[in-house]
Amino acid sequence: MSTTTENHAVSSPEYQSLLAKFNALQREKANEGSRMKVTEKGSVSFYGCQRFPVTLTKKGWLKIIAAVKDGSLPMFLSENDSMLYQGKPADKE
Numbered sequence: 001m002s003t004t005t006e007n008h009a010v011s012s013p014e015y016q017s018l019l020a021k022f023n024a025l026q027r028e029k030a031n032e033g034s035r036m037k038v039t040e041k042g043s044v045s046f047y048g049c050q051r052f053p054v055t056l057t058k059k060g061w062l063k064i065i066a067a068v069k070d071g072s073l074p075m076f077l078s079e080n081d082s083m084l085y086q087g088k089p090a091d092k093e
Contacts (some may be wrong), residue, residue, distance in 0.1 A: 034048030044061055045053035056064070067073035077084065 032048065034046060037045045037047070037053075039045055039055060043055050043057050045055040047053045064073065
C-alpha cells in the first residue's frame with residue numbers, strides 16, 4: 001500500500017518511519033530548555049518561557065535582574081499570586 005503526500009508516492013512503512021522521526025524531533029524541540037539570541041537591533045530575545053520570545057534591551061533585562069536580586073519581583077509575584085495566570089498544565093502523554 002502506498003500513500004500519496006504532496007505528489008510523492010511513499011510506501012506505508014517508509015511514511016510511518018518518517019512520521020515517527022518527525023514527531024520525535026518535534027518533541028525534542030518542545031522539550032528544549034531556554035535559549036537567548038541577540039536581535040538585529042541589539043536587544044536580547046529569551047526563548048522558552050512562552051510561545052513567543054521575550055525581547056528587551058540590555059537595560060530592561062538589567063532592571064528585571066535587579067528586581068529579582070532586591071526581592072521586589074518575587075514579593076510582587078507572591079502578593080499577587082491569586083490574580084496571576086499560572087499557564088496551562090503540561091500535556092501528559
